[in-house]
Amino acid sequence: MRVLVAMSGGVDSSVAAALMTQAGHDVVGVTLKLWSGPDGEMPTAGCCTLSDSEDARRVAATLGIPYYVLDYTEEFKDGVVERFVGDYASGRTPNPCIECNRTVKFDRLLSRLPEFDCDLLVTGHHARVIDCGGVWELRRGTDRAKDQSYVLSMLTQRELAVTRFPVGEMTKADVRRIAADLGLRTAHKPESMDICFVGQGDYRGFLRKTAPEAFVPGSIVDTTGEVVGRHDGVADFTIGQRRGLGVAVGEPRYVVDIDPTTSTVVIGPRRHLRVGTVGLRDVTFTDAPVEGGVTVQYRAHGEVVPAVLAGSTLVFEEPQEGVAPGQTVAFYADDTVLGGGVIASTGR
Amino acid sequence: MIYLDHAATTPMRPGVWDAMAPFAGERFGNPSGIHGVSRRAKDALEEARERVAARLGAKPSEIVFTSGGTESDNLAIKGAAMSGGSRRGVVTVATEHEAVLSSVEFLERLGHPVRRVGVDHNGLVDPQELVDAIDETTAVVSVMAVNNETGVTQDVVRLARLVAEQRPAVLFHTDAIQAHPTPGLLTDDLHLLSLSAHKFGGPKGSGVLFVRDGVRLEPVIHGGGQEAGRRSGTTDVAAAVGFATALDLAAEDHSRFVATVGGIRDDFEKLVADAIPDLVINGGDAPRSPQHSNLRIPGVRNESLLIRLDRAGVAASAGSACQSGAPSVSHVLAAMGLTREQVRESVRFSFGWTTTQDEAREAAGILVDAVEALR
Numbered sequence: 001m002r003v004l005v006a007m008s009g010g011v012d013s014s015v016a017a018a019l020m021t022q023a024g025h026d027v028v029g030v031t032l033k034l035w036s037g038p039d040g041e042m043p044t045a046g047c048c049t050l051s052d053s054e055d056a057r058r059v060a061a062t063l064g065i066p067y068y069v070l071d072y073t074e075e076f077k078d079g080v081v082e083r084f085v086g087d088y089a090s091g092r093t094p095n096p097c098i099e100c101n102r103t104v105k106f107d108r109l110l111s112r113l114p115e116f117d118c119d120l121l122v123t124g125h126h127a128r129v130i131d132c133g134g135v136w137e138l139r140r141g142t143d144r145a146k147d148q149s150y151v152l153s154m155l156t157q158r159e160l161a162v163t164r165f166p167v168g169e170m171t172k173a174d175v176r177r178i179a180a181d182l183g184l185r186t187a188h189k190p191e192s193m194d195i196c197f198v199g200q201g202d203y204r205g206f207l208r209k210t211a212p213e214a215f216v217p218g219s220i221v222d223t224t225g226e227v228v229g230r231h232d233g234v235a236d237f238t239i240g241q242r243r244g245l246g247v248a249v250g251e252p253r254y255v256v257d258i259d260p261t262t263s264t265v266v267i268g269p270r271r272h273l274r275v276g277t278v279g280l281r282d283v284t285f286t287d288a289p290v291e292g293g294v295t296v297q298y299r300a301h302g303e304v305v306p307a308v309l310a311g312s313t314l315v316f317e318e319p320q321e322g323v324a325p326g327q328t329v330a331f332y333a334d335d336t337v338l339g340g341g342v343i344a345s346t347g348r
Numbered sequence: 349m350i351y352l353d354h355a356a357t358t359p360m361r362p363g364v365w366d367a368m369a370p371f372a373g374e375r376f377g378n379p380s381g382i383h384g385v386s387r388r389a390k391d392a393l394e395e396a397r398e399r400v401a402a403r404l405g406a407k408p409s410e411i412v413f414t415s416g417g418t419e420s421d422n423l424a425i426k427g428a429a430m431s432g433g434s435r436r437g438v439v440t441v442a443t444e445h446e447a448v449l450s451s452v453e454f455l456e457r458l459g460h461p462v463r464r465v466g467v468d469h470n471g472l473v474d475p476q477e478l479v480d481a482i483d484e485t486t487a488v489v490s491v492m493a494v495n496n497e498t499g500v501t502q503d504v505v506r507l508a509r510l511v512a513e514q515r516p517a518v519l520f521h522t523d524a525i526q527a528h529p530t531p532g533l534l535t536d537d538l539h540l541l542s543l544s545a546h547k548f549g550g551p552k553g554s555g556v557l558f559v560r561d562g563v564r565l566e567p568v569i570h571g572g573g574q575e576a577g578r579r580s581g582t583t584d585v586a587a588a589v590g591f592a593t594a595l596d597l598a599a600e601d602h603s604r605f606v607a608t609v610g611g612i613r614d615d616f617e618k619l620v621a622d623a624i625p626d627l628v629i630n631g632g633d634a635p636r637s638p639q640h641s642n643l644r645i646p647g648v649r650n651e652s653l654l655i656r657l658d659r660a661g662v663a664a665s666a667g668s669a670c671q672s673g674a675p676s677v678s679h680v681l682a683a684m685g686l687t688r689e690q691v692r693e694s695v696r697f698s699f700g701w702t703t704t705q706d707e708a709r710e711a712a713g714i715l716v717d718a719v720e721a722l723r
Binding site for chain 1: 651652655656658659674675722
């Protein structure tokens with residue numbers, strides 16, 4: 001088969017490309033140029049940060065496969081970065097990696113398979129796509145600690161039919177061992193934990209530079225509405241946040257609500273964080289729509305809890321804390337992803 | 349692989365590498381020294397300088413060897429603007445190479461007066477507009493002979509004459525890096541002229557700046573005062589010999605090159621235009637170098653087309669690329685009035701001394717197939 005491998009310059013996608021090559025496929029490697037400056041700076045001239053794409057290029061050369069850099073900076077800026085900024089300005093907590101998967105990788109890039117005469121898109125995600133007799137199931141990665149099925153929960157049959165995640169079958173240790181055995185330069189490369197366009201800095205600093213208009217000073221109030229402090233803008237806060245409130249009171253206080261229209265941040269005791277129901281938007285299912293009892297994950301690397309799904313409403317069996325609008329909820333049955341949606345609203 | 353990216357670089361002409369090799373081997377000496385080993389290197393360096401001067405119609409003292417075209421442009425522009433006179437300004441054209449434009453931007457940041465003259469939809473500068481942009485602050489005017497992306501050829505001889513007549517106190521620099529070196533390239537009205545060896549069959553990392561005798565120029569690279577103080581650093585004798593050898597070979601091949609390569613290019617464009625009726629040749633109505641063909645194919649993104657061509661065995665380019673290899677948006681085509689979308693539909697094919705008619709015809713067929721597949 002002819003396979004297009006999205007290579008980030010990390011060890012996982014390097015090994016994904018290597019496995020496809022070893023399996024005898026005709027492989028083309030690509031790196032998506034998503035952002036134009038180091039440390040999240042907007043570019044004044046020249047190009048993207050080169051070191052990651054240079055690693056990918058060198059791995060492709062080692063594997064003997066053709067390699068290209070594809071320019072997705074405009075799509076990324078419009079579809080991911082502006083949404084990220086807008087979400088924070090609106091008091092939501094976005095997950096830009098999921099938006100990037102949704103709008104760039106598994107939409108724009110996937111749609112270009114015919115252009116490359118390729119049958120499949122391969123990435124280095126830790127998840128699995130299993131052929132279950134005509135239905136493609138999305139499952140958690142074998143290495144549960146590295147599982148990335150949560151950020152892929154928006155995929156449907158259309159994408160799953162032409163997508164594979166070869167390293168999802170193995171542990172991270174195995175991935176690194178294979179990379180080392182093949183002499184790939186990315187074998188011992190540390191994992192990137194940062195949001196790619198924010199870089200190593202704090203995302204709030206990025207927001208201040210990118211969207212100063214999102215920082216409208218306002219009041220911090222308690223749950224009775226009494227003003228207990230001031231803040232520089234709602235984008236500095238996320239639901240469940242405890243630090244940096246600048247308010248000294250006896251019992252620990254958390255951000256329990258954010259109202260961007262009045263630029264008000266509401267703080268309260270921990271019990272006010274408890275959320276029983278969630279209103280979802282952009283709900284998708286990997287195959288047929290599902291209703292009733294499911295298990296759900298509502299933040300990256302969060303625990304899995306039982307809930308009942310009815311249309312776009314989700315009811316937790318036990319109320320949960322730290323459920324933030326803007327975050328994605330992934331629905332599971334054991335290790336199989338059933339679908340997902342984005343938290344639009346929360347209720348007690 | 350059919351190589352149609354000769355404007356990026358072209359293979360070395362036969363004999364060039366052999367001529368250079370002794371200076372990486374037994375004649376390794378540093379030309380600045382008093383002993384025999386140095387003298388043998390120095391002899392070769394000065395002989396190379398004389399050969400280059402003779403080919404260009406210059407004096408040996410007017411030839412400065414540099415590390416390439418970019419350095420030559422930097423030295424010409426920064427050197428002229430920073431030479432200490434009361435005139436510190438630069439006038440240039442919007443479609444110049446980045447080596448010129450970035451040098452001009454640098455000077456602008458330092459407070460030098462700078463003007464950039466636009467071009468018409470054919471990529472040509474208006475002569476009077478250029479002259480009018482020059483004032484009493486202007487030290488140097490820089491206009492490239494042949495554009496690297498489109499091949500559009502400015503009438504530098506005429507422009508330099510006009511400037512000499514109407515603004516005689518100003519230096520005229522031309523970036524002639526994309527021009528196939530011809531005997532008529534260097535006229536009396538030009539003060540500074542940049543060349544790069546690897547564009548005409550010499551080695552990379554080897555350039556020349558012609559500096560007319562008497563022109564004051566502040567060096568960009570300071571140090572031991574080599575190249576008559578114009579360019580410090582131990583001179584690369586092998587690179588200089590490679591430059592001179594390639595220049596001789598290219599000059600001797602000039603008539604054949606213009607006729608044959610130009611014919612192959614015209615034939616290629618006709619074949620493609622017959623199959624793709626809405627094809628646009630960027631700069632097609634202007635005088636062009638025989639090597640360049642910048643084609644706009646409506647509805648086909650250049651990134652997709654270039655990858656498909658590479659997969660099918662044809663090497664072409666978008667004219668300008670960023671370091672990662674992804675096409676960047678061309679300031680040249682934008683200055684000619686193309687929209688962002690039109691710029692992204694534009695691809696450069698450039699033909700060279702090794703290109704055969706059969707190769708070019710095969711490439712035209714592959715291009716037409718690729719366009720059909722992408723449309």
